[in-house]
Amino acid sequence: MGISLGLVGLGSFGSVFARLFKSHPLVDRIALCDAEVEKVRKFADLPEFQDKLNQKDVFFSLDDICQTDLDAIVIITQPWLHAPQCIQAMESGKHVYSAVPVITLPDFSEVLDWCGRVIDCVQRTGKQYMLGETTYYRPQTQFCRRQAAAGAFGDFVYAEGEYAHDVDSNCSLRQVNQMRQTGKIGEQYAALVEPYRRRGCKTSPMSYPTHSVSGPLSVMGAKPLRVSAGGYRNRNQDPFFRHYEFSNLVANYYLDNGAVLRIAEMREISDNIGLKDEDFRIFGTRGSYSCGNWCENGRLVPDGAKHPNTCRAVTNAEMYEPLPKEVASAFKYALNPAAKPEDDFQPSGHGGSHPYLVHEFCCAVAEQRMPAINAWDAACYMAMGAAAHESALRDGELLPVQDFGDAPSA
Numbered sequence: 001m002g003i004s005l006g007l008v009g010l011g012s013f014g015s016v017f018a019r020l021f022k023s024h025p026l027v028d029r030i031a032l033c034d035a036e037v038e039k040v041r042k043f044a045d046l047p048e049f050q051d052k053l054n055q056k057d058v059f060f061s062l063d064d065i066c067q068t069d070l071d072a073i074v075i076i077t078q079p080w081l082h083a084p085q086c087i088q089a090m091e092s093g094k095h096v097y098s099a100v101p102v103i104t105l106p107d108f109s110e111v112l113d114w115c116g117r118v119i120d121c122v123q124r125t126g127k128q129y130m131l132g133e134t135t136y137y138r139p140q141t142q143f144c145r146r147q148a149a150a151g152a153f154g155d156f157v158y159a160e161g162e163y164a165h166d167v168d169s170n171c172s173l174r175q176v177n178q179m180r181q182t183g184k185i186g187e188q189y190a191a192l193v194e195p196y197r198r199r200g201c202k203t204s205p206m207s208y209p210t211h212s213v214s215g216p217l218s219v220m221g222a223k224p225l226r227v228s229a230g231g232y233r234n235r236n237q238d239p240f241f242r243h244y245e246f247s248n249l250v251a252n253y254y255l256d257n258g259a260v261l262r263i264a265e266m267r268e269i270s271d272n273i274g275l276k277d278e279d280f281r282i283f284g285t286r287g288s289y290s291c292g293n294w295c296e297n298g299r300l301v302p303d304g305a306k307h308p309n310t311c312r313a314v315t316n317a318e319m320y321e322p323l324p325k326e327v328a329s330a331f332k333y334a335l336n337p338a339a340k341p342e343d344d345f346q347p348s349g350h351g352g353s354h355p356y357l358v359h360e361f362c363c364a365v366a367e368q369r370m371p372a373i374n375a376w377d378a379a380c381y382m383a384m385g386a387a388a389h390e391s392a393l394r395d396g397e398l399l400p401v402q403d404f405g406d407a408p409s410a
Contacts, residue, residue: 001028002025002366003027003029003072003362003366004027004028004030004031004069004070004072005021005029005030005031005070005071005072005073005074005362006057006059006070006073006094007032007033007073007074008033008034008073008074008075008076008077008085009033009034009074009076009099010032010040010042010043011039011076012179014076014077015042015043016349016354017074017354017358018032018043019048019334019335020331020334020354020355020358021074022049022053022334023331023333024327024330024331024358024359025326025327026363026365028052029052029054029057030049030053031053031057031058031059031068031070032053032057032058032059033059033060033061033062033064033065035060035185036183036184037060040058040059048337062085062088062089066088066089066092066094067092071095072095072096072361072365073089073094073095074096074097075089075096075098075099076099076132077099078180078185078186078189079104079180080104080105080189080192080193081185082099082102083098083102083103083118084103084114086098086118086121086129087117087118087121090122090125091125093127095127095129095130095365096127096130097357097361097371098129098130098131098132100132100134100208100210101131101207101209101210101378101381101382102115102118102378102381102382104207106193106196106201106203106207106243107199108207108385108386108389108390109386111207111382112382112383115375115378115379115382115383115404119379119404119405122374128365128370128371129375129378130360130371130373130374131374131375131378132357132361132373133210133211133214133357133373133378133381134349134350134354135210135212135215135278136214136215136218136353136357136372136373137351137353137356137357137360138215138278138350138351138353139316139319139320139351140215140279140289140319141214141219141280142319142320142356143294143318143319144219144282144289145218145219147294148221152284152286152287152296153284153287154284154286155257155258155285155286156220156222156258156282156283156284157259157283157284158259158262158283159216159219159220159260159261159262159282160216160261160264160280161213161215161216161262161263162263162265162266162278162279162280163208163209163211163264163277163278164264164266164271164276165266166268166269166270166271167238167240167241167247167267169271173240173267174240197243202243203243203245204231204247204249204265204392205246205248205249205265205266205267206229206249206251206265206384206385206386206389206392209263209265209381209384209385209388210378210381212263212264212265213263213381214373214377215278216261216280216282217377217380220255220282222257223255224254224255224261224380224383224384224387224401225253225254225401226253226399226400227251227252227253227384227388227399227401228251228252228398229249229250229252229388229389229391229392229396230249230251230392231245231246231248231249231389231393232247232249233245241268245393246389247266247267247268248264248265248266248268249264249266249388249389249392250262250263250264251263251264251388251391251392253388263384263388274291278351279291285299286298286299286300292313292314293312293313294312295310295312297309297310298310321356323345323356323359327355328355329345331358332344332345332346335348360372370407370408374407375407376404376405376406376407377407379404380401380404383401383403383404386402387399387400387401387402
């Protein structure tokens with residue numbers, strides 16, 4: 001018997017996931033929800049949705065869909081709504097998948113409070129929470145996790161990651177913000193944020209650190225202990241940054257495995273090779289990964305011999321882990337209805353991560369287990385951003401990163 005799953009939020013980003021969740025072989029019932037009727041009907045009226053969608057499972061409010069007997073709910077709404085909506089869904093008896101980040105608010109203390117509430121709700125209700133962080137399933141992250149599990153890195157020494165997303169890049173942040181603040185729900189943001197503005201709260205790129213920190217942390221299996229950070233403040237009176245404390249911020253984290261992790265969150269920068277989009281590099285005593293290349297020296301024990309590096313390029317096809325055949329086939333036709341049987345499945349979306357996120361959540365719900373990128377992981381990411389922002393405000397003072405503890409073992 002399969003699982004039942006509801007999709008809440010069918011805007012530009014939620015729409016990208018609708019066909020994937022609907023097509024997963026473990027899903028035998030789908031429900032749709034959005035505050036705007038036309039966004040729901042866009043999918044509810046599609047012929048390919050009718051085998052898993054009953055028109056009784058079409059909703060226009062979170063309250064209504066939470067009253068159903070669905071197994072799980074996928075929340076892909078405006079980022080300031082994520083945490084409270086996820087808590088409401090779990091309290092109604094549903095497992096939840098949340099778009100990133102946990103929540104976005106101009107007050108970092110309040111963000112961390114919401115992280116604690118999410119963890120408390122998971123513990124209290126017994127329902128699972130998964131953060132839909134894309135970098136976790138980018139091909140280089142999958143490859144490096146396998147290399148780490150095999151011990152190929154040796155001891156981790158240093159890592160660096162970044163989210164270099166200039167405000168006027170091809171994916172314009174100005175347009176993204178504008179889209180999020182339009183429509184029936186988005187128009188409520190101005191009133192919500194006004195009290196924060198009166199208090200003088202300002203944000204920074206570290207309010208959304210998940211793309212940069214999740215890859216290195218998941219590979220190393222490490223936790224941050226302390227951080228020292230510095231920020232760059234916008235200097236040309238760009239109105240986009242009027243409520244930002246920093247437009248760019250760089251942080252050095254000291255991890256519990258003895259390694260140092262440098263993270264750069266950039267919103268006002270010309271990116272280039274080595275500082276591009278959502279990427280990372282990891283260096284160990286035996287092996288290292290950087291920019292699509294794997295290098296290793298073959299040194300196992302000190303033997304006095306020379307151990308020069310050997311390097312090789314690794315392709316995305318080599319780095320991806322294979323999905324089950326029936327899942328890959330279902331996703332292939334969901335993403336490309338014109339695909340032919342002999343065509344290979346090509347992962348897509350944020351470095352090909354979208355199908356893997358969908359598959360992991362569906363499997364976790366069906367298997368009644370904790371998913372990857374659980375509530376404790378998600379809270380750790382946000383705590384890293386909050387501590388780095390505060391350190392930058394204090395001119396790089398070394399500060400502790402709040403520890404939300406470890407997820408319970410299975």
